[in-house]
Amino acid sequence: MRDNSIAIESGRAGSRLRFAPRFNSAAAFIDRHLAEGRSAKIAIRTVEEDVSYSALAERVARCGNALLGLGMPRGSRLLMATLDGPAFFYLFWGAIKAGIVPVPLNTLLRAADYAYFIEDSECAGVAFSPELAVEIEAALGGARHRPHVVLRTSGEGPSLSAVMGAAASELEPAAAGSEDDCYWLYSSGSTGRPKGVVHSHRTLALTGQHYAVETLGAAADDVFFSAAKLFFSYGLGNAMSFPLWTGGTSILMPDRPTPESTFAAIERFRPTLFFGVPTLFARQLAELPQWRPNLSSVRACVSAGEALPARILETWRQLTGIDILDGVGSTEAGHIYIANRPGDVTPGASGRPVSGYQAKVVDDEGAELPNGAPGRLFLRGESIAKSYWRNPKPIVVDGWFDTGDIYCIKADGAYSYSGRSSDMLKVGGIWCSPIEIEAALIQHPYVLEAAVVGREDADGLVKPEAWIVPKQAEREVPDGIEADLVRHCKALLAPYKYPRWVRFVSELPKTATGKIQRFALRQQLEQASGAKRPSAPGRYENHAGGA
Template sequence: MDHPTPALPQRFNFARHILEINAERSSKVAYIDDHGTVTYGELEQRIRRFAAGIRASGIHREERILLIMQDSANLPVAFLGALFAGAIPVPVNTLLPADDYAYMIEHSGARMVIASSPLLPCVQEAFGKVSVRPELIVSEGSANDLRSMDNLLAAEPLAVSLCADTSCDDFAFWLYSSGSTGRPKGTVHSHGNLFWTAELYAKPVLGIKTDDVVFSAAKLFFAYGLGNGLTFPLSVGATAILMAERPTPQAVFARLTEHKPTIFYGVPTLYVAMLASPSLPGKEDVALRVCTSAGEALPKEVGEKFHDHFGCEILDGLGSTEMLHIFISNRNGGVRYGTSGQPVPGYDIELRDENGQPVAPGEIGDLYIRGPSAALLYWANREKSRATFLGDWLKSGDKYCADTDGYYSYAGRNDDMLKVSGQYVSPIEVESALMGHPAVLECAVIGKTDSEGLVKTTAYVVLAESRTAARELEDELKAFVKGRLAPHKYPREILFVSDLPKTATGKIQRFKLRALQD
């Protein structure tokens, strides 16, 4: 039964909402990070102190604060503290070069930057490239003459009555897109958007409850990770685990076995690596009741193998920075691996052809979404805003098809689609077929134009440790795909590689593979 959806008042501040619903949980642990634990009572005090600290520092309503912070309890404090004060937090990828940080500082007009100590050299390099330098705060400890976040938190707590009187539609925070097709876009979200992702997805689909312990491999700067590790647990009073280091299988296994999370949020490439690791813990060593996957399509075989090992479903789904979190998802008891699931109640989905007309079941179309968590605009980018935000609808840039039961299957990004022998081929479909072979650990499929100007399907394959590349294996993989798909879809060329280029959030960067063909 779906969770009843409450009405959202017009005057609404998400940070104040979180403090109010957890007021009776002051002694319960809200966060476990690399430094220890933070209770809900301590979290509230730090949020209100941070809000007072930035106001005392001259930060005004709707001014931006760039958060270049590794995952620790300080990041939710800064994010929610900024919301409480009416400022705009902008959490950004912690793995970027200095040029990207310089661009984001300039583009956002940030008045303050809060950075984790290990990232300071890169951030200070970025400061040398900007025309106006905001105040730089170090989030943990101290560094030279820089002010520390502890200094901000020394302020007297801002009274709840002095919380910024925002509306549910006011600008609340930004997230920068990955920028795979150009400069990153500053995606502007409202206070209400955070509320709706919890009410429409986390509670009814994920089934998150107060006694859950959650752990997200996706970091908080990622829209997926922000919901997983901040919005969702705090919306029900659950406990969240945060870690600063990269989510390697070993690091993930340590948290799964030590802290026993009941909900784990991963991405397909991580699930593949976990299952391939000789250190994979047994079902009896963990407490998982449900897992999720997003970022890109979860291969059918990976979901089935994980479920067989842990007895726990992976709810693969589709979300985006622009929609803030997942709007198509599998659900417990109705999982169909190899699909993204069905629309999350509260969201409308349409697949349209090149003329904007609906496509028939089984046909590939452009994905359009309508729902209450949609971003408001891209900051200072009217052209991209007008191309993406079309009235009530958002054009995602993804290709999908749906079956007669309403399950949606990913066909790739618009730029990834191939036309072979006059027919569209989804690289995702070919990759899924290849992943069914035991020799294949990971793969990515692109189009390669031959000497006659014809597009041929080319696969880059990372092999499982037990197999070595050979001409016989290439022929075997081609025959394997031919036995699963229409003849024109099999890869005409298979290239064996040691790894695939990926974003910080684990998405395979097919555009980099295409560049190798030029």
């Protein structure tokens, strides 16, 4: 095999990728398209500009040369606090082509968070969008580590656009192997400080082939639009690596995704694939009658980040005629590894393992469980990250990655999500999934969103508490709604699973990727533990009664 090439071998269980001994992924995702005749094709579209594949390749090379010219050593880390736009592509792939490791960061954080990443990564450089200057500059001033290179993507002072303009337009890909360090993403930090997840050069090719091509059926004529941002592994695949792997086109929007902004982007750019999260789909459903968007270009929607309730899928399908393909993935795995597929959708389930991955559900001793029994989800696949940066905890143990999710396998082979292991409740001595209670609650016409956590009653026993976002949050809670919600849950669930308390709030705490932070709700309960009835975090709290 020649340098930087990939052979795709097809088999009954899916394809297997074979990488050349020398493989830099920038050659496969950027340079390859020029040799395959896509020079004039549009790779990126934004409100401000279109970028062709030939312009993208030139700017990636210029960026890589500029980073090297500024003194960034090969193998060093470049932190990227960069809004979704072409500059993200130039920095990410320019660094990789130059042998530098890009590390995209959440763009919604504060100075203390960025200071932690600067210190933890021991980065040689920081690149940031000018909109984030206040937080990044405060972080740089407060961090104990001092990166050598600091660049705004544009604007006054040292900027990426200026140094790229003075750099050479050709760059030979740095020598690398498919298992060498390529890029990092930081974990969410839901169980402690965020950890740097170290991915190799093969990761994005594997997720592009196994999920984008073999699961979604994505091809060069597809136009990809992701509401999930590029700093999140889900968005990194949706909006960057998948279109570049297939030769398609990426639509980038730096703004916060709202029903109005996403509907407008779909009508303007006519994507064929739209990637969202359950929270956004729920809010889009609420706004559909008002906006009546033209969604005729979209052949499939994809959801991840949080389990997609069956009601949202079924209502979306009824109103738009389009399926939402739910799936589950992780930062460690690179993207989605269990998914629903076009023509094979199980409402309320994550789907089946994507080709290239094996999954099993095990008990606390590691023994594989029969279908229908909930347990920990273990995963095997080549895209799973190499390691955590400066963290002794191995990602893969005895060939398997413990995802931390609780799943059961249905009779038809579909995998059904029960929650994170830390979210599970033991009520009356029986394990109970908050996801199941939440799914029942959002079937009630009053409820837009729901989150369920465990709370101790007067006897110190754990019972479910529901936090509810009403569909009409600005209105007063109607009399009797708490009792009606309890009756609704009792009609759908086993008797012990109904919520004993109900709170009505204007919003739920979420990660930047739209995932409900149940641990944040538990923390609020713990902080108010001096009173058995904690103070309400939003507008109302109501006791639903019952044992």
